Amino acid sequence: MKRVVIVGGGIAGLATAYYLQTRAQGKVNYTLLESAPVLGGKIVSAREKGFVVEGGPDSFITQKTHALELCRELGLGNDLMGTNDAARQVFVWSRGKLHPMPDGVMLIVPTKIMPFLKSPLISWRGKMRMGLDAFIPAKRDDGDESLAHFVRRRLGDEALDKIAEPMIAGIYVADAEDLSLQSTFPRFLDMENKYGGLLRGVLAQKRAASQTRRANGKGNGQAPVSMFMTLRHGVQQLTEAMIAQCDANALRVNQRVVRVQRASDAYAICLDDGAVLHADAVVFAAPSYVTAELVRDLDSALAAQLAQIRYVSTATVSLGYKRAEVAHPLNGFGFVVPRSEKRKILACSWSSTKFSHRAPEEHVLIRAFIGGAHNEALAEQDEALVIQAAREELRAMMGIDAKPVITQVYRWRKANPQYEVGHQARVASIEQRAAQHNGLYLVGSAYHGVGIPDCIADGARVTQTLLAP
Template sequence: MNKQHPVLVVGGGLSGLSLGYALRQQGVPYRVLEASGRAGGVVESLHRNGFELDAGPNSIAMAPELRTYFEQLGLQDQIVEAAAASKDRYIVRNNQLHAISPHPFKIMGSKFLSGGAKWKLFTEAFRKSKPASADESVADFVARRFGREIATYVFEPVLSGVYAGNINKLSIKEVMPMLVSWENQYGSVVKGLMKNKGAMGGRKIVTLRGGNASLTNKLAAVLGSDLQLNTKVTGVWQNAADESYELSVSVNGLVSVIKASQVVFTTPAYAAANALESMDHPLAAALRNIEYPAMGVLHLGYDRAALGKVPDGFGFLVPAAEQKHFLGMIYNSAIFPFKAPEGKALFTVFIGGANQQSVLQQPPENLQRQVITEVNELLGISAQPVMQQFQVWPHAIPQLNTGFDAVRQLTARFEAAHPGLYIAGNYSTGVAVPTIIRKADDLALRIKEKQ
């Protein structure tokens, strides 16, 4: 590789910022290019009337290596662990909240599943079945192993909470690969869970004081002049003379060409598709077809006294079968009390996703009024919120639907044909904060080896 030019990272969201930081730690010259005027992507924090709001990720699953990472950045004093109430989670059925646990034996004692569904869960270990296709949807996999009711009232709301996705489309081997592995290894998902008890959660939940954008803001500050905003990459090609890559970029409307020793696309898939079109049309088409449903985030602040008997807990999920105008709600101030002023409470409500695109088409004022009515009804609240903040992400979480294998195959072929050019958006690495950071560290080592 040509060492005369820096590594160019296209995209200044968490994926791009963490990769820039990892390259910096490895001593590799780099530059991060971000098309917008703000770094951080969907990680954004706001402050309204004493409330601390996160419009993107509201919490982070802590791991030892992530704590070390925060300490390296000087963020250790901003880490706040969730209160004990975070262990209590709920699901809505028949307009009522029911406590839920990922442990199958605890689900057996729940009141929101029928006796027939519990029997299918209890007998799953004795059920022999094979997938109809190699790339099975979550809905088909769960219905085959556990029945439709558990697919509808357990897996659908849980994956709606993580991906805002449609389980009839999401690929089981992409979003829950351990279940496929357990079925193959033990012949049973439940047996696999019993033998791998730490696989379903167990990590401490944390947030950063000041908002989770404290992470992306700190990374941007550390990168300094190596982070270039308002710089849109419109194309890329390889210079045969010196093996470098050349990128056409638009900076505040002025187009120029810059060179790179290696290039990494950490942008959303549709943005990478536009830049890669001339190099690999099939890959660009596959990237462009990845679904990014819109998501609405509604923050609601209440007087604490108005909540009455609202149970403390992480929050609740709403199955699509309940026909509400939202997917679920996090009770922020129950798990992180400092998020709300004294005497107040803070909720974050999630709207839209793959199953609810139509609800975002109505006027925002009408939608917010409808959602507040439904939240108040579920929780028995008669008062109106004292603060509300609404934001829509037009392209939120990438959907890893069945057929995503084709994207991985095309990406692998493309990278093999163009050494030093990488596709590393969160659709390929994973959407969780710890995963994004770990993958950035791994990729930085690979890049260094090729320098």
């Protein structure tokens, strides 16, 4: 029977274990080794005093269907919850106050004219510059470029500063000047290539969508799926359900892998307590800089390539308050902060508005994001200082002075891979090199997408390869 060792028990490693458990019909003997005392990696949901606090991800995108399908397969369908879209509004901190992001802005492009024209967030000069997108010819070469370069080229500096950079920083905690457009938002590149610009692309897509709606009459009768979904008791419900389906003896915690070597026709997986496991295949599901160290003896060139993927640190601070003690209406999903504002927080989610069941009756839950590409040191400070920074900012930006009834801080050291310009080519070259080692696989957020669905897709893809005749 084929022996497979999975190194790392985050969502990517767990997905691999789960698919091997449920798809291999006992043909594979798998063992997952996780260095931490618990499984789940960045997925942590703390349930305390009636609050559901997310330490890492609070939801997953549904356009990429792997996470949604897996939740349904695991019988979690009744606990799936979309965002509370009646309150869908994001604010942008600018010049000392929160401004609503104009209705219809799709990450970087306005899709509705009037709300955009009326919004005070962007100056008239900035709006006119954005309009020039309709006349600027498409770039000729198909090389990668940074998101900042792309937005500046098509929509101008102000659109980058007030809209694109803070929205994107909230998702990728990255510097837009370094972030690869090809690896993060290829659909904007497609719009440029296909329609000659973003505004033309948006108009064409709106026309196509309304034609489809007309052709389908009143729709297909199914309730629309929210763009982002979560689970009633937190995202950790997903990893808990996966763990429950796996063979308990196959998932081992407190097992730090320190080295992987070749041993005749197999791999020797060495643990920090001196134990050695042998396997025909190894699935590396740890951060790429960890994998780099683990494969150094096996292939130093592969190690060097893996080590090139940079990671940054972030922290999340969740604060629960009595509703009566927060005067702010919390009338939206939260706000993002342009880098030019030089604040200590990157973004803030009004979690109990964004999702139901996040705070008990008469209470609210707020989550601040600290750190990222420009402010790593802030996220790496002592917990008390991280909390203090978040509370000071909420006082200054939202007028919240009350003492929280719960406070949870999660510091994620070197947790967010940065998809820098050239990322796709870098990953292709890493995978080419890895393919020279029979039975060596790489999964997780470092490679083909940082989102939960991407990591699950990785696990599914590797399982298919492992089970191929």
